[in-house]
Amino acid sequence: MGFTVESLSPTTVVIRMGEALDFRNADEFKSTFQSEIENGSVNFILDFSDTAVLDSTGLGSIFSLYRQISPDDGQVAFADVSRPVQVVVQLTRTYKVFRQFPTVDAAQEALS
Amino acid sequence: MAEHAILIVEDDSTVRELLKYRLNKKYDVATAANGEEALEQIEQKTPHLIISDIMMPKMDGFALQKKLQDDKNTRVIPFIFLTARADEPTRRQGARTGVDDYITKPFDMEQLLNRIERLLERMQVFQTQLDAEIGRDFSNRLLPKSMPEVDGYRIFFHSEAREQGGGDLFDWTQVDDGTYFITIGDVMGKGIRAKFYAFSFLSYVRATLHTLLQESTSPAQIMSRINEMLLTDEVLEDTFASFLILNWDPADHTVTYANAGHCRPVLITPDGASVAEHSDLILGLEAEATFRDETIDLAPGHALMAYTDGLLEHPVDGTEVLGEQGILEIAEPTLDTDTPIDALLDAALERGDDAFHDDVLVYWMQREA
Missing domain, CATH: 3.60.40.10 (PPM-type phosphatase domain)
Incomplete structure (x- = not known):
């Protein structure tokens, strides 16, 4: 199962994270965002509405994304965060780095 | 498990293509027409297993196998010789130089597939055991x-x-x-x-x-x-x-x-x-x-x-x-x-x-x- 990417502007994309981001598909997620970065995207909205699993490998891959785009003033925003994802974000205090929005639309508005 | 890469070295294009056709279904197959081409291929990408004919122009199977034996990076690649029935003396020579298996032409495809599978499986088991051992070693040192x-x-x-x-x-x-x-x-x-x-x-x-x-x-x-x-x-x-x-x-x-x-x-x-x-x-x-x-x-x-x-x-x-x-x-x-x-x-x-x-x-x- 791949990740669905939707382009909102030349620099902003939405990635639908699906049911799980974990050690099984973290590499796939990395190559997904890698090609978006090569196409000029710096702002990433991650849609977590259906996500039941986010493990440390999965979170690590999001960190890799952040470290690549932050020097270009890019942002990683979390949209429609499910409860399991919320737990991980709280635990690791990453809400200090990844802004959270109730919906993809709200994230898009804030990032534009 | 990742798809295993197999290199077929054979100067007879009919046999080469037949092997490629059958093995392609299960493996990532590359081919070479002689030992020299095989070495070039191996340089590009190390295969998990090599199937080689013996009698070939330019560089024959023995020379190829010897070259691979001399390099520590290629020595461990499982090696299967395909020998013609007429080559009984060379077959014995093949057995001496430490190849993993040899199959006599005309060969039974099922038998060849079987042997390939067994050799690859043995490699896999070895790799898994090694990973587990290293993993345990790290775990112990971290404590x-x-x-x-x-x-x-x-x-x-x-x-x-x-x-x-x-x-x-x-x-x-x-x-x-x-x-x-x-x-x-x-x-x-x-x-x-x-x-x-x-x-x-x-x-x-x-x-x-x-x-x-x-x-x-x-x-x-x-x-x-x-x-x-x-x-x-x-x-x-x-x-x-x-x-x-x-x-x-x-x-x-x-x-x-x-x-x-x-x-x-x-x-x-x-x-x-x-x-x-x-x-x-x-x-x-x-x-x-x-x-x-x-x-x-x-x-x-x-x-x-x-x-x-x-x-x-x-x-x-x-x-x-x-x-x-x-x-x-x-x-x-x-x-x-x-x-x-x-x-x-x-x-x-x-x-x-x-x-x-x-x-x-x-x-x-x-x-x-």
Whole structure:
């Protein structure tokens, strides 16, 4: 199962994270965002509405994304965060780095 | 399992194409018409297995096999000779030079497929065993051989590594001023790669701690330095870790800690269990991240427990995890037990799945009443 990417502007994309981001598909997620970065995207909205699993490998891959785009003033925003994802974000205090929005639309508005 | 790469070396194009056609269904197949071409192919990409004819122009099968034997990088590639029935003397020569198998032409395709499968399987088993062995070795090195022994305190430690587990780490050291530094961390990732990074990371942390302790005993300051290191060191680039540093002063009965996105420690008293609230951002993400020291007073009979996420994320009821609340509930009764960690883990297994899936590490210390 791949990740669905939707382009909102030349620099902003939405990635639908699906049911799980974990050690099984973290590499796939990395190559997904890698090609978006090569196409000029710096702002990433991650849609977590259906996500039941986010493990440390999965979170690590999001960190890799952040470290690549932050020097270009890019942002990683979390949209429609499910409860399991919320737990991980709280635990690791990453809400200090990844802004959270109730919906993809709200994230898009804030990032534009 | 990744698709195995097989190189077919055969000058007869009919046989070559037939083999390629049959093997392509299951393997990633490359072909060469003689030994020289084969060496060029191997240079580009090392195959998992080679099937080679003997009699070929330019460089024959024996010369090719000899060349591969002379190079330590290619010596271990399983090698199957295809020999013509008329070549009985050469076949015996083939057996002498240490090939893994030989098949006589005209060959039975099923038999060839069978032998390929067996050779690859043997390689795979060997690789898996090696990974497991290295993984166990790293896990053992990441764990302490002993625990601090201090009058008036009870200390317990438990760690259980899973092959598919991550990079849990634990270390402690006594400082000249009589206090102790206890570090617990979890390097992100799974399997042997995480364990390797955890190992490199721990070595660095030990060295940093040693140097920094000359000037400061603030866990928060040490945390900042480790964070900087993770963000600038090329080897550890892309390494992220949750980390908890405790500075325990047995004379003052205090524990000063800094927490970088790690599972929050739990204070257990006869009145109940509570979470040590403060924590900061996980390490390796933001150069400007700041960390803060917090101090806990340990009254007589009170205990402090720290752990890794294998316990926190232990599945309960299929869809839920044990979580902080669950841990608080099962931690409370441990205060009066002889073996508190055993009691804690038993309670966790009773509530949820009957085995842990990830590495589980717990440190438990109590000031005697």
